[in-house]
Amino acid sequence: MSNSSEIERRTREILAGLPRGVSLVAAAKTRSPSEVRAALAGGAQIVGHNYVQEAKTAIDALGRATATWHMIGHLQRNKAREAARIFDLIQTVDSVALARKLDAESAKIGRVLPILIEINSAREPRKAGILPEDAVEIIREMGTLQSIRVEGLMTMGPLVADPDENRPIFRQTHELFEQIASLAIDSVEMKTLSMGMSDSYRVAIEEGATMVRLGTILFGARRAAPGET
Numbered sequence: 001m002s003n004s005s006e007i008e009r010r011t012r013e014i015l016a017g018l019p020r021g022v023s024l025v026a027a028a029k030t031r032s033p034s035e036v037r038a039a040l041a042g043g044a045q046i047v048g049h050n051y052v053q054e055a056k057t058a059i060d061a062l063g064r065a066t067a068t069w070h071m072i073g074h075l076q077r078n079k080a081r082e083a084a085r086i087f088d089l090i091q092t093v094d095s096v097a098l099a100r101k102l103d104a105e106s107a108k109i110g111r112v113l114p115i116l117i118e119i120n121s122a123r124e125p126r127k128a129g130i131l132p133e134d135a136v137e138i139i140r141e142m143g144t145l146q147s148i149r150v151e152g153l154m155t156m157g158p159l160v161a162d163p164d165e166n167r168p169i170f171r172q173t174h175e176l177f178e179q180i181a182s183l184a185i186d187s188v189e190m191k192t193l194s195m196g197m198s199d200s201y202r203v204a205i206e207e208g209a210t211m212v213r214l215g216t217i218l219f220g221a222r223r224a225a226p227g228e229t
């Protein structure tokens, strides 16, 4: 836990060190609205949440207009209705079924919802995300949906001791990103490549990330989330 002025200072410092064209998502799981407010005071403009309810609490407390709100956690299909109403962008779409549900919910409220496709780039068993070899076909299918818009890829990368071990995974995800971009699929725009967390964001940027998702390095060590040990 850190106090507000520390969070604000760290956020400012990290932002100053990011290259042009790389944006910061303040990864806010388990953080209180006042901690999120401190990151916004430090210049963060995008806030990422892992849980719909936590995002709602933060948006209610801080006001929708204070930031851009991203979903970065695993999204269950039964939460799609709410998610389509509260988030500005969903980074973790990992199936056509979920995309269809988000599309239907977005259509109901007359919006077009930007999404990123989560890639299971290391092909880890039981991990969320689309396998790299399936991405093109799945994204073509999502491109036909009128009320969502694919804007890029997101990946988590395996938990490793040395962030450099993630470099090949980040590199391959960047190659996939470029490959999909070169296909110029209708209503698919590859503009965001979201990869890299506190321990790995420098490597991710070297390998082409345009968006990094940082929690610990901004907010300090984290309390366990519900269900975590």
Ligand SMILES: *Cc1c(COP(=O)(O)O)cnc(C)c1O
Pocket: 027, 029, 050, 072, 073, 156, 196, 197, 198, 199, 213, 214, 215, 216, 217
């Ligand atoms: C928690 C989280 C982050 C940030 O992780 P840190 O290591 O705390 O920077 C990034 N992305 C996702 C999806 C997360 O859940």
